[in-house]
Amino acid sequence: MTPRQTTINTVTLTCSTCGSAQFTKLDTNEYRCGHCHAVTLVEDNVAQRLEKILRGMQQPAQPARPGPGALAAIAVTVAAAIAVSVAISLLGSDTRGVPRLPPAPPPIDASLVKLTDVREVQARGRRQLVMIVRNETGRKIEMPRVTASFFQGELSLSSTSGSAPARSLQPGEYAPMTVSVPDQAYTRYDLQVSPPALARGRNNDVAASKVQLVRNDGSYRLVGLLKNNGAQAANSSQVTVMLYGGDGRLIGIGNGYGAASPLAPGALTAFDARCEMLADGAVASYDYMVQSEG
Structure with a gap:
């Protein structure tokens, strides 16, 4: 196709033939319309103006710069991605040389704490349940909490927790406990x-x-001496007493402490454990337990 000759509108810089503003430079001051392909020669000042327009059209557009808010959002996203990556790498990395916490010991089965010789007793107008708590867990435990819930038919009355003189029980040890009755x-x-x-x-x-069980004015006391056979001073040396009747049932309990505390290695001190009778009857035998913890 032979290019048509035309002119350029020097005010609007558009093709006078078709009105297009798209031009291609062919030579010095010579341009072709990008729409109708008409060719024209222009004066120097018009050529300079066309050159500026053409340079602006050919320059690639600059991407918009993100504002401060967008930059902050990008920074948060990048930081979160880095944190997740670090966490994943730590979880999957070799942790040799890093100290680990020892695993928690398994819970102790409460059914291995046995309650025996449970019965109701009455002394000085007060009714109580009395029982023996035996530690068959195989581990040293704090004196466990025992709760008695009382009912009248289907009606719930009250609940009471037990009271025991011993603080802890070694495997195989036993101690008395009493629970108030409503x-x-x-x-x-x-x-x-x-x-x-x-x-x-x-x-x-x-x-x-x-050790001796003495009776003064109808009250029983267990008295004797405590000796520290260990290499360290002993604190809070305690004696728990159990009194039994002729039928072998528990009829009295007592609790006392060594006079000296702490008790130096090799040293002796006296103790006096006063007993409370839980039921009437003569004492046929007694038992006691010595406890001392650092």
Whole structure:
């Protein structure tokens, strides 16, 4: 196709033939319309203006710069991605040489705390449940919490927690416990042992000697000496007493402490454990337990 000759509108810089503003430079001051392909020669000042327009059209557009808010959002996104990557790498990395916490010990089975010789007793106008708590867990435990719930038929009356003189129980040890009985008449009760906690105190080697059960004015007391056979001072040396009747049932309990605390290694101190009678009757035998923890 032979290019047509035309002119350029020097005011609007558009093709006078078709009105297009798209031009291609062919030579000095010579341009071709990009729409109708008409060719024209222009004066120098018009050529300069066309050159500026053509340079602006050919220059690639600059991308818009993000504002401060957009920059902050980008920074947060990048930081989150880095944090996730670091976490994943740490989880998957070799942790040798990093100290690990020891695993938590398994919970102690409360059913291994046995309640035996449970019965209701009455002394000095007060009714109580009395029982023996035996530790068959195989581990040293704090004295467990025992709760008695009382009922009258299907009606729930009240719940009471037990009281025990001993602080802890070694495997195989046993100690007395009493639970108050409500004033209302009840038809049954349920005993619930809470999951026992491990006792972490250090046991001191404290033993009793010259032990005697004495009776003054109708009251029983267990007296004697405590000796620290260990290499360290012993704190809070305690003696728990159990009194039994002729039928072998528990009829009295007592609790006392060594006079000296702390008790130096090799040292002796006296103890005096006063007993409370839980039922009427003569004492046929007694038992006691010495506890001392650092």
